[in-house]
Amino acid sequence: MPIVNRVAxxxxxxxxxxxNIHEHPELLYEVHxxxxxxxxxxxxxxxxEVATGLGRTGVVGVIRGRKPVGRGDIRVIGLRADMDALPIEEATSLPYASRTPGRMHACGHDGHTAMLLGAAxxxxxxxxxxxxxxxxxxxAEEGGAGAAAMIKDGLLDRFGIEQVYGMHNGPGIPIGSFAIRPGPIMASTDAVDIRIEGRGGHAARPHTAIDSVMVGAQLVTALQSIVSRSVDPLESAVVSMCEFHAGNARNVIPQTAELKGTVRTLTPEVRELVEQRLREVVDGVARMTGAKIDLSFERGYPVxxxxxxxxxxxIRAAREVAGESNVHDMPPLMGGEDFAYMLEQRPGAFIFCGNGDSAGLHHPAYDFNDEAIVHGTSYWIKLVENTLAV
Incomplete structure (x- = not known):
């Protein structure tokens, strides 16, 4: 029976x-x-073989083929799905909506897990x-670096994995289509925390204070010059300061302010450049304003x-499932993925499977499209049969 028919x-x-998984979302490592x-x-x-507890709560299954392995052939490939949900209140009103307030599968990991189970x-x-x-x-893909934790627990060496592959659903990509590219496909994700200490004072006497709000505003504006004036226009980088906390009264210049944001890049060189320039800009604003500014730059997921x-x-496997015209080249995305850690250790590829005209990832109205199941599951199967063919 053809793969697609059996998967149907x-x-x-x-x-x-x-x-079932969607109804019972769990966060980070608490996916018991x-x-x-x-x-x-x-x-x-x-x-x-079924192994549990890798990377605290990861699960691994081993399936042996019935054909003999030829000399020099690839012997073991890994297929990865993520299991964790997000701390978001679901707004779908679906009959299988989350039963846990404040948690939902807003990124489709429920679909990823189910499709890989179907392939297994x-x-x-x-x-x-x-x-x-x-x-x-x-x-723990959503900010917990679960991939790195599983690698640390011996995932790749213990099971002899030679190549590793990942897949994510893609809202806006038509059902039955795939998208992929060689080289950088998703960005590194770094965290920026800035604490400003000025000199508090009365709003009517700003000349006696060092206004932490003004310093923060200058920083937010100045940091945008890194991308616009320090990064090659043909390269990609994002600096977004998304939190600004200061003050609690309209007539008091606050002593302190805090800024938090994220940096996204697609190459190690640009990542280094942005971090260097960020430190230089912060130092310059501190000297210019007289404020004391502490910067924390924490590296997150790699590219x-x-x-x-x-x-x-x-691409070959996707074309055999979807047809050549339904496998598309795509530009890189500035979102992050901890599958990057696996691709640092083993050759492999990450692909997007169409989720149709759905709400975007991490949106309260998002839902994985069940029509994608046959296509994603068939891709996994075809990938194994092609790669481990004799």
Missing amino acids: DLQPDIQAWRR RTAAFVAERLRQFGCD RYLSETRNFAGKAVVIFQP VVNHAAQTDIA
Whole structure:
């Protein structure tokens, strides 16, 4: 039976798993119910090995193909899905909406997990490949670096993973379509925290104070010059200061102010440049205003960089599922993904699967589109059968 037809038969089960997970969202590493749900099904499918507790709550399933591995062939590939939700109040009114106030699957990780479970079931039934397919269910993608935690616990070495692949749904990409590119596809994500200490005073006597609000306003404006005047116009960078906290009375110049923001870049060189210039700008404003300014620049997820050969492998699999005209080249995105840590350690590729005309990721009205299930699940299966073919 063709892959897509068999996956279509499995679609009701995969959809039911997805909606079950959607109803019970869990955050970061506290994905105990979801992890147990995943592990139970992997055992039911007959996976040759099911491991739990990697990266605290990650789950791994190993499926051995029934064909012999040839000399020099790829023996083991990893397929990764993320399991965690977001601290957002759901606003969908769906019958399977979140049952936990203040939490929802607003990024589609419920769909990612269900599709990989569907692929695991199919691969366990057919085993039409050589070597091993390792299905990876990761916690804490949303800011917790769960991928790095699983790697630290020995994920890649313990299971002998030689190549690793990831997938994310893409709102705005038509159902049945995929999007991918070689090289940088998603940005690094760094955190900026700035604390300004001026000199408080009466609003009617500003000459006796060092106005932390004015200093903060100058900083917000000055930091924008980094992208517009220090970064090559042909490169990409984002500096966004998104929090500004100061004062509690209209007639008091506050002693302190705090700014918080994020920096996004697509290359190590631009990342270094932006951090350097940010420190220089902060130092300059401090000297100009007389305020004391403390800067914390915390590096987050690295750039997601698709390897060229593995991107070609992913494109081939996607085209076999969706047709050549439905696999598109895409520009890089300035959002981040901790799958970057896996791609730093092993060759692989990250692809986007169309979610249709849905609300955007991290929006209270977002919902993973169940029509994407057949396409995403079939992609995983085709990727394994192509890569581990004999």
